[in-house]
Amino acid sequence: MTSRIAILGSGEVGSTIAYSLILNPVAGEILLVDPKEDVRDAQVQDLSDATFHGNTSTQVRAGTHKEAGQCDIVVITAGAAQKKGESRTDLVGRNLKILGSAIEDMKPFRDDTIILLVSNPVDILTYFAQKFSGLPKNQVFGSGTFLDSARLRGILAEKCGVAASSIDAYVLGEHGDSQMVAWSHASVGGVPLELALPDTSIDKEAIAEDTKKKAAAIMESKGATAFGIGGVAASICKSILFDQCNIRPISHYQKDMDVCISMPVVLGRKGIVRQIPMKLNDGEKKEVQQSAKSLREIIEDVEKEQGKDGK
Numbered sequence: 001m002t003s004r005i006a007i008l009g010s011g012e013v014g015s016t017i018a019y020s021l022i023l024n025p026v027a028g029e030i031l032l033v034d035p036k037e038d039v040r041d042a043q044v045q046d047l048s049d050a051t052f053h054g055n056t057s058t059q060v061r062a063g064t065h066k067e068a069g070q071c072d073i074v075v076i077t078a079g080a081a082q083k084k085g086e087s088r089t090d091l092v093g094r095n096l097k098i099l100g101s102a103i104e105d106m107k108p109f110r111d112d113t114i115i116l117l118v119s120n121p122v123d124i125l126t127y128f129a130q131k132f133s134g135l136p137k138n139q140v141f142g143s144g145t146f147l148d149s150a151r152l153r154g155i156l157a158e159k160c161g162v163a164a165s166s167i168d169a170y171v172l173g174e175h176g177d178s179q180m181v182a183w184s185h186a187s188v189g190g191v192p193l194e195l196a197l198p199d200t201s202i203d204k205e206a207i208a209e210d211t212k213k214k215a216a217a218i219m220e221s222k223g224a225t226a227f228g229i230g231g232v233a234a235s236i237c238k239s240i241l242f243d244q245c246n247i248r249p250i251s252h253y254q255k256d257m258d259v260c261i262s263m264p265v266v267l268g269r270k271g272i273v274r275q276i277p278m279k280l281n282d283g284e285k286k287e288v289q290q291s292a293k294s295l296r297e298i299i300e301d302v303e304k305e306q307g308k309d310g311k
């Protein structure tokens with residue numbers, strides 16, 4: 001059977017994810033779902049023109065929320081993006097409302113549908129998407145700090161003169177201001193960073209800060225980010241549909257803290273197969289807990305304002 005990916009939101013991010021999925025074919029069909037029908041249809045036409053390069057059999061068409069609920073993967077990019085000076089968490093009120101109504105419109109879901117959250121604040125929306133959808137928690141997760149980790153590797157690669165693909169380094173916690181870098185696990189070619197690059201001076205604090213601020217720096221000049229998340233979301237979809245069992249830092253439910261934050265997991269056809277336990281040092285553990293705490297406070301504020309169900 002043809003695999004199908006629905007993308008909710010056909011704006012900057014949704015259309016770029018669709019484009020990445022066409023260039024690196026992952027699914028037979030991509031459905032774009034957006035209440036702005038004129039924009040959606042124009043994106044379908046434009047993207048269809050990109051399917052003629054001979055390397056893809058992917059079809060793109062407009063779809064409904066109901067059809068999305070029956071797809072293999074639903075990628076949610078619906079909602080507002082940050083304006084200059086706004087943080088991701090400033091979007092919570094606007095985007096939670098959109099998320100709630102979009103999920104109701106998609107019901108009933110196929111039992112094995114996977115929901116990938118991209119809209120911000122992605123960790124908070126992932127938490128509520130799990131509640132709203134009623135799907136198993138391993139099937140509802142967010143792109144989280146996979147994008148930040150890619151940014152970190154890119155910066156490290158440039159500083160060290162090593163290919164980014166040879167660097168293993170994770171940003172964990174919130175996809176946002178309280179994120180942290182798990183330096184104790186950073187390695188180059190499997191060798192701890194300091195051992196592998198003894199002559200390279202690395203200002204870890206500055207690198208972590210540049211990684212965190214990269215989205216804001218891009219937005220300052222071009223108003224939005226899209227290509228990075230386009231590649232990241234398409235790669236997540238590929239890990240799922242091809243059952244690749246890649247290890248990725250993805251936002252998912254943490255029972256002990258009752259939040260969704262990013263830690264490394266194995267990603268396969270059923271979604272999150274399992275978490276990879278990381279032996280963080282005491283300082284890093286504290287940073288992750290602090291990050292989770294800041295998200296828990298936002299969740300509690302939302303629940304206080306809108307009732308326990310967040311709607």
Ligand SMILES: NC(=O)C1=CN([C@@H]2O[C@H](COP(=O)(O)OP(=O)(O)OC[C@H]3O[C@@H](n4cnc5c(N)ncnc54)[C@H](O)[C@@H]3O)[C@@H](O)[C@H]2O)C=CC1
Nearest residue numbers: 008009011012013033034078079080081102118119120229
């Ligand atoms: N997680 C990540 O790493 C990243 C997340 N983002 C987030 O992605 C989101 C989308 O950003 P852009 O595409 O730039 O915004 P955009 O404004 O270009 O597009 C959003 C689209 O969502 C549509 N929409 C609204 N309600 C909908 C519904 N119920 N169903 C389907 N579609 C609906 C709108 O009509 C609009 O076309 C933002 O929240 C942004 O912060 C952006 C970049 C990276």
Ligand SMILES: CC(=O)C(=O)O
Nearest residue numbers: 088120147215225229
């Ligand atoms: C906008 C956003 O979340 C990012 O580019 O990281």
